[in-house]
Amino acid sequence: MRIACPFCGERDSSEFSYLGDASPKRPNFAVDSPNSPAEIEDAVFDYVYLRANVAGDMREYWYHGGGCRSWLIAERNTVTHEFKSVTAAPGAGAALAGQAGE
Amino acid sequence: MPDFTWETQSPLRKALVVGRHGAGTGAAGVTLREVRDIALVQVMARRGQAAATAKAAKKLFGVEPPTSPKAVTAKTATLIWSGADQFLAFAPHSGDEFYAKLADTFAGIASLSDQSDGRCALHISGPRARDAMAKFCALDLHDTVFPVGAAASTAIDHTNASVWRSADEAGEAVYNLLVFTSFSDSLWHMIADAALEYGLDAGHVSAVQ
Numbered sequence A: 001m002r003i004a005c006p007f008c009g010e011r012d013s014s015e016f017s018y019l020g021d022a023s024p025k026r027p028n029f030a031v032d033s034p035n036s037p038a039e040i041e042d043a044v045f046d047y048v049y050l051r052a053n054v055a056g057d058m059r060e061y062w063y064h065g066g067g068c069r070s071w072l073i074a075e076r077n078t079v080t081h082e083f084k085s086v087t088a089a090p091g092a093g094a095a096l097a098g099q100a101g102e
Numbered sequence B: 001m002p003d004f005t006w007e008t009q010s011p012l013r014k015a016l017v018v019g020r021h022g023a024g025t026g027a028a029g030v031t032l033r034e035v036r037d038i039a040l041v042q043v044m045a046r047r048g049q050a051a052a053t054a055k056a057a058k059k060l061f062g063v064e065p066p067t068s069p070k071a072v073t074a075k076t077a078t079l080i081w082s083g084a085d086q087f088l089a090f091a092p093h094s095g096d097e098f099y100a101k102l103a104d105t106f107a108g109i110a111s112l113s114d115q116s117d118g119r120c121a122l123h124i125s126g127p128r129a130r131d132a133m134a135k136f137c138a139l140d141l142h143d144t145v146f147p148v149g150a151a152a153s154t155a156i157d158h159t160n161a162s163v164w165r166s167a168d169e170a171g172e173a174v175y176n177l178l179v180f181t182s183f184s185d186s187l188w189h190m191i192a193d194a195a196l197e198y199g200l201d202a203g204h205v206s207a208v209q
């Protein structure tokens, strides 16, 4: 399997580490659940532990540790292993304006 | 207070056996050199400071650092792309002078890390250099894909390496490798093994002319 790093070009997948689903958002207590401790607990549990076992297109984090050491977000089909896109994760490259920790 | 004097030792002092090894007796197909006496600094732009870092580098070196996997040669240093908004500045060793100059230039806009003794620099050249490298490096090193000035951060033998291509006086390809010092002994053996069937000429050179 080869992955096209937006910085380095196409490389063998052995240069990359897989983190998993890029969709879960860290709960923002002030906005999401300012009043209820139970809601906070549920949201944190979901964020830390619950993952969908997707058969199909999935957004996921990959780390190019064997290359440019950037965090990437890939859209990959988990059934066919086809990569539809690979882009820099927010915060990859200090100059990019995106917020880290999406 | 006792005075300490630090003596730099080559990480290859055991692995590197100077001379002609492997197949044949004539000219070696692969020439492998450790490059000693280097100064190497990792420069990483801080958030939002990439443009300022490039500008400061241009003022110091006379060239802008590469923004894609390339190596650019300036008068006093070679700047090698090593990731988004970061590069390695490679120069002949000059005491603490090189680092001090960079620390001054990039104060407040980029983070520096002195890698002069953290990395080991190698040169691979010769008519069969690419055949030997094909055994351990997954990069496409064809002239049209990886010409002089091309660079890459990649994994070689399970460890990270910076690779870039330059040319010798005769215009022949020289592949420059920067590998972690602590892995260089093992990598040297692996590269030598890959080169033996083409005839290997092993040795070392100094970056200081």
Ligand SMILES: [Zn+2]
Pocket (backbone or CB within 6 Å): A005, A006, A007, A008, A009, A064, A067, A068, A069, A070
């Ligand atoms: Zn990369």
